Amino acid sequence: MTSTDDTWQSYTQRIEELAGRLGLKFHPVDFEAVPDTFMMEIAVYGLPVRMPHWSFGVRYIYQLIQRHMGHSRLFEVVFPGNPGHAYLASSNGLAENVLVTAHVLGHADFSRNNLLFQRCQEQVSEHIVEHAANHARQIQQAIETHGVQRVEAVLDAALALEQHIDVDQSLRRARYPEYLEDKRTPEEDDFRKRFAQLEPAAASSGIEPKKRAPVPPHPERDLLWFVAQYAPEMESWERDIFLAVREESFYFYPVFATQIMNEGWASYWHARLLREADFVPQQAYVDAIKCHSDVVRPIAADQQVALSINPYHLGFAMWEKIVESEGLEAARDIMIQDDDFAFVRNHLTRELAEELSLFRYSARSDGQIKVLEQDLTALHEAILSPKYNFGAPSVLAKRVRNDGTLELVHDYALDGRGLDLERSRKVLDYLQRVWRRPVQLTTTNQAGLALELTAP
Amino acid sequence: MAANSESGGGQSGGDAAKWYELFSRGARDWLRHDEKVRESVRQHLPQIVAGGELINGGSRTVRVPVRMLEHYHFRLRRPEEQQGAGQGKAKPGDVFADPSRQRGSGEKGPGGQEEGEVQLLLEFKVDDIVDWLWEEMQLPNLKARVGASEDSDWVREGWDRRGARSRLDRRRSFKELVKRRGAPGATPTFTDEDLRYRQLARRRQPAIHAVVFFLLDVSGSMSDRDRKLAKTFFFWVVQGLRREYRSLETVFVAHTTEAWEFTEAEFFQVSGTGGTVASTGFAKVQEIIEERYNPGRCNIYLFYASDGDNSVSDSADAREGLSAIAEDACFTGYVEVSSGLSRQLATETGRLFAELAAAGCAAGSYALNDFDDVWGAVRHFFSAESRAEEGA
Numbered sequence: 001m002t003s004t005d006d007t008w009q010s011y012t013q014r015i016e017e018l019a020g021r022l023g024l025k026f027h028p029v030d031f032e033a034v035p036d037t038f039m040m041e042i043a044v045y046g047l048p049v050r051m052p053h054w055s056f057g058v059r060y061i062y063q064l065i066q067r068h069m070g071h072s073r074l075f076e077v078v079f080p081g082n083p084g085h086a087y088l089a090s091s092n093g094l095a096e097n098v099l100v101t102a103h104v105l106g107h108a109d110f111s112r113n114n115l116l117f118q119r120c121q122e123q124v125s126e127h128i129v130e131h132a133a134n135h136a137r138q139i140q141q142a143i144e145t146h147g148v149q150r151v152e153a154v155l156d157a158a159l160a161l162e163q164h165i166d167v168d169q170s171l172r173r174a175r176y177p178e179y180l181e182d183k184r185t186p187e188e189d190d191f192r193k194r195f196a197q198l199e200p201a202a203a204s205s206g207i208e209p210k211k212r213a214p215v216p217p218h219p220e221r222d223l224l225w226f227v228a229q230y231a232p233e234m235e236s237w238e239r240d241i242f243l244a245v246r247e248e249s250f251y252f253y254p255v256f257a258t259q260i261m262n263e264g265w266a267s268y269w270h271a272r273l274l275r276e277a278d279f280v281p282q283q284a285y286v287d288a289i290k291c292h293s294d295v296v297r298p299i300a301a302d303q304q305v306a307l308s309i310n311p312y313h314l315g316f317a318m319w320e321k322i323v324e325s326e327g328l329e330a331a332r333d334i335m336i337q338d339d340d341f342a343f344v345r346n347h348l349t350r351e352l353a354e355e356l357s358l359f360r361y362s363a364r365s366d367g368q369i370k371v372l373e374q375d376l377t378a379l380h381e382a383i384l385s386p387k388y389n390f391g392a393p394s395v396l397a398k399r400v401r402n403d404g405t406l407e408l409v410h411d412y413a414l415d416g417r418g419l420d421l422e423r424s425r426k427v428l429d430y431l432q433r434v435w436r437r438p439v440q441l442t443t444t445n446q447a448g449l450a451l452e453l454t455a456p
Numbered sequence: 457m458a459a460n461s462e463s464g465g466g467q468s469g470g471d472a473a474k475w476y477e478l479f480s481r482g483a484r485d486w487l488r489h490d491e492k493v494r495e496s497v498r499q500h501l502p503q504i505v506a507g508g509e510l511i512n513g514g515s516r517t518v519r520v521p522v523r524m525l526e527h528y529h530f531r532l533r534r535p536e537e538q539q540g541a542g543q544g545k546a547k548p549g550d551v552f553a554d555p556s557r558q559r560g561s562g563e564k565g566p567g568g569q570e571e572g573e574v575q576l577l578l579e580f581k582v583d584d585i586v587d588w589l590w591e592e593m594q595l596p597n598l599k600a601r602v603g604a605s606e607d608s609d610w611v612r613e614g615w616d617r618r619g620a621r622s623r624l625d626r627r628r629s630f631k632e633l634v635k636r637r638g639a640p641g642a643t644p645t646f647t648d649e650d651l652r653y654r655q656l657a658r659r660r661q662p663a664i665h666a667v668v669f670f671l672l673d674v675s676g677s678m679s680d681r682d683r684k685l686a687k688t689f690f691f692w693v694v695q696g697l698r699r700e701y702r703s704l705e706t707v708f709v710a711h712t713t714e715a716w717e718f719t720e721a722e723f724f725q726v727s728g729t730g731g732t733v734a735s736t737g738f739a740k741v742q743e744i745i746e747e748r749y750n751p752g753r754c755n756i757y758l759f760y761a762s763d764g765d766n767s768v769s770d771s772a773d774a775r776e777g778l779s780a781i782a783e784d785a786c787f788t789g790y791v792e793v794s795s796g797l798s799r800q801l802a803t804e805t806g807r808l809f810a811e812l813a814a815a816g817c818a819a820g821s822y823a824l825n826d827f828d829d830v831w832g833a834v835r836h837f838f839s840a841e842s843r844a845e846e847g848a
Contacts, residue, residue, distance in 0.1 A: 041482045050481075054492055055527035057485030064482075148488075160529050298543045305544030307554065313543075359546050362537045363554060371550040372539070382541040393530045410530075418533050426528035446533070 008097050014279055015098070019105045022276070023328065024269065026108035027082040027126075031101070033090040039074045040067065042087055046252060048079070049133035051244070052140070053155045075295075076100045080111030082126040095287030098280055099270050106269030110262050113332075116339050117254045123171035128251040135244040142237050154238045157430040158224065158245040163392035165249045166222035175229055176217055179210040219396035219409065224249070226397045232404045233436045242434075253390060260340045260383075264315015267296055268323070271316070298356070307369065309358065309383060318343070321352055340387060345380050353379060393419055395441070404437035410444075418444035421453065428455035493522055497578060498585075522576050586695045611659045619653025628652040666701040666755040666786075668694065669744070671737045673762030674728040675712045682793040683727070685824055686761035689791055692834045693759055701755065707744055711737035717744065734766045734805055738777030751784035758788040759837075761824075764803030774808055782817040789837045790821040 012031065019026070034042075042048050044059045067073075075096060078086040086104040088097060111117045124131065143151045220226045228234070228242035255262070274280065274288055298313040299306040323331045334343065353376060360372045360382050372378075394411040401407065412418050424441060432439045432455040445451045615628055632650040670690050672683070698704055708723035709715055715736040718726060741758060749756060758781055766774060782788050790809040812819040822833040 037480070041480070044482055052481060052485055052488070053527075054485055054489040054525070057482065057487070057489040058524050058527070060482030060486055061489075061524070156527070160527065163529070303544070305542055305546050305552075307540060307542045309541050309543055356543060357545060358541060358543050359548070360539060361542055361546075362539050364537055365534065367554040369552050369554050371542075371546045371548050373548045378539075379541060382539050385539070393532050395530050415532055417535055420531040420533045423528045423531050427530055430528070 008094055008101075011098050011277075011280065012101050015101050015273055015277060016105065018273055018277055019102070019109070019269070022272070023332065024105060024109040026105060026112050027080075027084050029078070029084040029086050029104055029108050031086050031088060031104070033088045033092075036067075036074075036089055036091055039077065039087060039089045040064070042077045043074055047132040047248065048085075048087065048129055049136050050248070051132075051136045051155065052143075053159055054152070055159060075291075076104055078104045078107045079129050080108070080117065080121065080126075081128060084108045084111070085129055093287070095284040096291050098277075098284060099274065099288040099291050102270035102273040102277075103266045105273070106266030107262060109269070110258075110265045110335060111254075113336050114254070114258060114262075114339075115336055116258060120167060120250050120254045124247055124251045128248070132248055132251075135248070138244065139241060142241070146237070151241070153430070153433045154241045155245075157227075157427075157434045158242045160427045160430050161223045161227070162245055162249050162252075163390035164221065164223035164395060165225070165246055165253070165390070166220075167250060167253050169222055169225070171247060171250055173222070173225055176215060177213055180213045215400050216397055219398050221394065221396050222246075223395065223397060223408075227431070227435065230400060231435050234434055238434060249390075254339075256390060257339045257341075257387065258343075259387075260311045260315040260318075261335065261338060261343045262315070263312045264317075264319045265335055267292070267312050267316040268319040307361070307363075314348075314356070314358075314383075317356055318347055318352065321349075322347055341384055344383055348376075348380060348383075350376050395419075404435075406431075406435050406437065406439045408439065408441040410442060412444045418446070418448075418451070421445070421451075425453055425455065428453055432456055489525060492525060493576065494578065496525075497522060497580070522578055524576065582695065586699065609659060610656045612654055613657040613659070614655045615652040616655050617649070617651065617653070619655065623654040623656075625652050625654050665703050665705070665753060666697060666757065667705040667707060667749050668697060668757045668759065669707045669709060669741050670723070671709045671711065671741060671758060671760040672723070672726075673712075673732055673734070673737070673760075674710045674726050675732040675763075675765075676729045677732070677763050677765055678727075678793070680727075682761075682763060685793045685827065685830065686791065688827065688830050689761065689793075689824060689833055690759065692830065693757075693789075693837065696834060696838055697757065707741075709737055709740050709744070711740065715740035732762065732766050733770045733774075734760075734762065734808075735770050735773035735777045738774060738781055742777060742780055745781070745784060756781075756785040758785050759791070760789070760805075761791045761793055762805055763794045764792045764805040766804040766808070768804065771804060771808070774805075775811070778808060778812060779815075779817075782812055782819060785818070787818045787820070787837075788812065789819070791833055792821065792823045794823070794825060 040063050041060070044063050045056055050056070074089055075092055076086055076088050078084060084104075084107075086100075088100055092100060111121070139151060139155070215230055216226060224242050224246040228239040228246070231239070234242075271289075271292055274285060274292070277285075280288070296310065296313045296316045298310050319331060322334060334347065338346070353374075358379060360375065360379050361369050362372055363369050394414050396409050396411060397406065398409045399407040410419050410424075419441075421443075424443065428439050428441055439455050441453045443451055443453070615625060629646065629651045632652060633644050633646055636647075636650060637644060672678075672686055674683070694704070694706065706720065708718045708720055710718055710723060710726045710728070711732075711734070712728035712730045713733045713736060717740065737760070745751065745756065778788070788809070790805065792803065792806055806821060806823075809819050809821045813821070820837050822829075822836045824830065824833050
């Protein structure tokens with residue numbers, strides 16, 4: 001324990017008190033300072049301890065390259081829960097840590113009160129960090145029992161489908177009913193009574209045997225669940241891996257779907273808490289505010305324009321505006337009820353878009369960028385379109401044939417264009433190895449004609 | 457929370473850092489990725505290693521540039537035009553080039569999934585590759601044909617109590633010491649009686665020299681791709697033969713209606729025009745054999761690559777020339793490189809080699825149409841050769 005740590009600890013306590021006075025409601029948060037390398041791994045895996053897979057290794061190398069080029073630096077990662085857990089980079093200075101603490105409390109408030117977060121957290125419990133570590137351990141054991149090749153084949157398929165879940169369903173979702181519902185029994189009218197009296201045998205034979213329900217009864221978008229439940233020959237440890245990946249996706253979904261709001265909310269609160277924290281010395285405050293402006297900087301210092309929007313910046317600006325015009329109470333209600341889709345559509349106004357000089361562009365495949373006419377609705381969609389359906393194309397399980405062939409269908413009308421065929425084939429290859437029967441996918445080609453891909 | 461900044465982070469040392477190193481899962485998963493890349497590179501080695509300059513000398517390692525593996529997800533097709541949202545000083549109608557492309561760096565796309573191309577350079581030892589392939593493909597090891605004449609060489613043979621100090625066999629001497637003392641106990645002391653020296657004796661050894669003739673048809677009908685196919689095939693043949701022979705010489709002969717000998721460097725640059733008269737090539741090979749190589753002392757191999765369009769008037773001469781070589785050679789092989797149309801050896805030259813094989817000579821043919829076939833061709837010849845040996 002150094003003296004800076006002590007100072008920071010005392011600040012933390014006072015910032016928490018201040019946050020409580022300003023109406024933030026959060027579960028206690030454990031703070032842990034960790035080396036930069038560990039921070040980087042958390043960023044790569046999304047969770048402090050997560051299942052092994054080679055694809056994380058690829059992301060890790062990209063992160064490493066980014067870091068060596070000095071592009072990005074992580075200050076904190078926070079995991080919601082009760083208690084929440086926040087990792088701080090041990091290279092943070094005191095001023096940075098003060099800022100980060102305030103920021104983390106903003107996140108903690110958000111994740112406790114936002115309804116989407118609440119709903120998903122009810123499903124995955126408040127201990128996702130521990131659950132993920134347990135999944136990692138189970139998968140490590142599976143590797144020891146079944147060998148790395150077999151486990152990897154399952155993970156290849158499961159992680160390829162990680163975005164294909166249905167958060168409107170329960171995490172512990174039951175199988176479909178096995179039989180069709182009975183047709184409504186005909187009402188007992190006079191005619192039937194008399195008919196039954198005349199010939200009892202004929203009347204009772206009217207009861208038909210129960211009919212098996214088709215699987216799936218309706219196109220199913222919860223692919224991880226569907227495969228785990230209905231793959232003809234999957235072993236139970238393989239199903240467990242699919243369900244483990246699905247559980248982690250349930251945790252990631254609200255983080256993904258409220259990124260602008262959540263980061264904006266945390267940035268709003270770190271700025272506000274710092275402003276009102278009179279106990280922080282002047283120098284630390286100035287340093288922290290510098291750091292704040294780095295974080296919410298919309299455009300890289302050497303650039304005139306940015307072709308993506310910094311969610312910290314956009315969210316921060318929107319919350320400032322909302323609190324200013326509608327008051328903190330209204331802002332809290334919005335924070336509780338919305339996700340990014342509602343938030344951006346309802347609260348990114350024309351004035352704000354102009355003030356922030358947001359624009360819409362179209363990028364041709366040869367790299368030419370053209371700035372488009374101003375159109376607020378279209379701007380909303382340009383911001384939100386990468387976020388639909390967990391950022392994945394809408395692929396549904398449509399039918400399982402009698403021979404076990406799985407028919408998938410891509411809703412190309414919804415997505416506006418067909419799938420990348422090369423990649424889709426590879427995903428089918430992954431899937432076919434766990435489904436162990438042919439897998440088929442319908443999408444469209446360049447010309448908009450329906451096209452069937454099959455594996456093997 | 458993250459920021460774009462130039463400052464790097466300082467590392468706090470100590471036990472805490474070590475504790476977190478235990479987790480280094482990123483490195484572990486990266487190694488697994490690396491392993492997978494190496495596996496897939498191995499599977500495609502014959503195509504990848506097409507370097508002709510590798511046949512003789514040069515570096516004995518191959519560097520293979522590879523892309524990082526991608527873990528595939530369902531993705532929408534990349535549209536002709538994609539809309540996005542940006543921020544900054546820009547008016548409707550402004551047109552500019554994507555700055556992230558100019559820098560060539562891997563800027564993250566809006567989905568955060570697009571990653572820049574990073575190439576890895578993997579280095580493989582050629583010898584390792586060859587050993588590995590031979591094992592994997594279960595190729596037979598060839599037996600050298602023992603020539604009439606033999607070499608003599610010093611070989612190690614037996615031990616003696618006297619000898620040069622440099623040939624003292626310590627292990628053996630120690631064994632003698634233990635034997636003499638019966639049981640280990642007190643500090644052993646060597647006596648002169650215990651010392652054993654390795655002895656050398658002059659022994660005659662079968663000839664294990666080999667020469668490979670690569671005969672290439674460079675007439676107008678052979679395309680660049682055909683030549684590259686042949687070159688790749690030749691490379692692997694040399695690698696295979698090197699496993700068997702301590703000294704392997706290579707001779708490169710090209711022919712159109714005439715034949716010339718070339719150095720290796722020139723050989724793959726040669727392109728000729730005009731027709732194909734295979735007998736000139738065979739005559740040239742025969743001439744070189746007579747001039748430089750004694751079939752009794754030397755294992756001779758001939759590999760001939762052509763598109764098979766030998767001129768019809770030449771067929772008698774070619775048959776004669778080829779038979780003459782086949783008498784002396786351990787093996788003659790023919791690869792028909794005809795990219796595009798696969799005629800499956802139904803050509804003049806194809807028939808020639810078929811006759812030869814039918815006559816009981818060690819000969820084989822293979823139609824090589826694609827780089828994927830190269831390995832098949834190599835396997836075909838090495839199994840054909842070992843069958844020929846068994847028959848002999």
